[in-house]
Amino acid sequence: MSLQNTLTKTVRPDGQGWLATSDSDAFFDLVMDACKLWELPVAQQSRTHLVVTSDIGEINFARADAGVAISIVSDTDANLFMLRETVAAQIDYFAPTLADCLTWDAAPDTGTMPPNFRLAKVVSLAPLGVHFWRLTVMGDDLGAFSHTGLHLRLALPERGGRAQWPVLNDRGRVRWPDKSALHVAVYTIRSFDPVSGGLVIDVFRHAGGTSSDWLEQAVPGAMVGLMGPGGGWVPDAPHLVIAGDETAIPAIARILDAMPGTTTGTALIEVAETCDYPLPDCPAGMDLHLLSRARGDTLETAMAGVDLGAADHRYVWFAAEKDRATAMRQHLRETQGVGRHESYISAYWQRG
Ligand SMILES: Cc1cc2nc3c(=O)[nH]c(=O)nc-3n(C[C@H](O)[C@H](O)[C@H](O)COP(=O)(O)OP(=O)(O)OC[C@H]3O[C@@H](n4cnc5c(N)ncnc54)[C@H](O)[C@@H]3O)c2cc1C
Numbered sequence: 001m002s003l004q005n006t007l008t009k010t011v012r013p014d015g016q017g018w019l020a021t022s023d024s025d026a027f028f029d030l031v032m033d034a035c036k037l038w039e040l041p042v043a044q045q046s047r048t049h050l051v052v053t054s055d056i057g058e059i060n061f062a063r064a065d066a067g068v069a070i071s072i073v074s075d076t077d078a079n080l081f082m083l084r085e086t087v088a089a090q091i092d093y094f095a096p097t098l099a100d101c102l103t104w105d106a107a108p109d110t111g112t113m114p115p116n117f118r119l120a121k122v123v124s125l126a127p128l129g130v131h132f133w134r135l136t137v138m139g140d141d142l143g144a145f146s147h148t149g150l151h152l153r154l155a156l157p158e159r160g161g162r163a164q165w166p167v168l169n170d171r172g173r174v175r176w177p178d179k180s181a182l183h184v185a186v187y188t189i190r191s192f193d194p195v196s197g198g199l200v201i202d203v204f205r206h207a208g209g210t211s212s213d214w215l216e217q218a219v220p221g222a223m224v225g226l227m228g229p230g231g232g233w234v235p236d237a238p239h240l241v242i243a244g245d246e247t248a249i250p251a252i253a254r255i256l257d258a259m260p261g262t263t264t265g266t267a268l269i270e271v272a273e274t275c276d277y278p279l280p281d282c283p284a285g286m287d288l289h290l291l292s293r294a295r296g297d298t299l300e301t302a303m304a305g306v307d308l309g310a311a312d313h314r315y316v317w318f319a320a321e322k323d324r325a326t327a328m329r330q331h332l333r334e335t336q337g338v339g340r341h342e343s344y345i346s347a348y349w350q351r352g
Helices: 024-037 077-094 096-101 210-217 246-258 299-304 322-335
Strands: 016-020 042-046 049-054 057-064 067-074 102-104 117-128 132-138 151-157 182-188 199-204 223-230 239-244 264-271 286-292 314-321 343-349
Touching (some): 024 049, 024 057, 067 077, 077 096, 077 223, 096 102, 132 210, 151 210, 182 199, 199 210, 199 246, 239 246, 239 299, 246 314, 264 299, 286 299, 299 322, 322 343
Parallel strands (some): 239 264, 264 286
Antiparallel strands (some): 042 049, 117 223, 151 182
């Protein structure tokens, strides 16, 4: 059963918004453009009503006199807040002149930390093979990081200074501290132990890596921020093709952990030379290939020889550097006919 079917349809005041605009036609066009860009399913239920669905809830837009009523339904406070932020961020991006015209019926208090943000303490930090740091953190109320999303934003405060964290402004939006005061990067939740409360993140050590440099000098007891979870859940299909570079290894490992023993398909991992990351066992029907850039192997060449599976039985998962993810998305969509609903293709980092 999909999440949408299990959602309570009651809209809470903090999920109820209003966009004051005299041109709701143009705004509906913008919603359609945003959904096309982000490949989100949108159902135009009528000339006056749009419904956008995502893994974590649904957003309804209804035309009214002098504006558009927005109502968001989600299963947790954190997810509802994330969808609110998504609506506001898309308006900032696509229609900046309307940014100040968006209001919500209720919002968490100004100056408080966002509902999907938690502080956590570093409890251990150790090398994981030659190429990764394994960071374990603990904190109050981290249970939300065990479901609905595989990823989070890890916020690392400036060393030596007074830690500054994101807070809500008087419009209910997240106000981040200056980048020099808080460095934020996206990571995969490798595991969360509900008994000990320990949350594990594996960070790839690459040249110029701001986060890995921070971790190199961090000590147990240091405070970090966690925002999320987000980014979707583990793919679920009888036939899986999973491919990624070093930054995707923690996510691939988590997907392998969750995979039923009957799954068939291929996992491809591309590394500079050798891979000493502790990967879980694959189901018997999954082939795992470690590709070495030093030998000239690439994900793209390996993907070309892989059985992607039948259209209604497969899921294709790909994460790597931005240009490669963009090219792979185009190839899979246009040449292989792999649709959005049966794939996750994501830019995990960007060449500087
Ligand atoms: C959904 C998602 C999940 C992710 N999960 C993980 C994870 O579990 N573990 C993990 O290690 N990473 C993961 N990443 C990738 C990580 O967010 C990026 O590598 C990010 O740039 C790291 O931030 P930073 O603070 O270390 O460096 P930044 O300050 O962002 O970048 C500093 C410099 O490093 C360069 N750089 C960044 N990544 C790489 C790289 N891989 N190789 C070479 N140069 C690089 C940048 O181009 C820049 O020049 C994930 C990304 C996404 C979007």
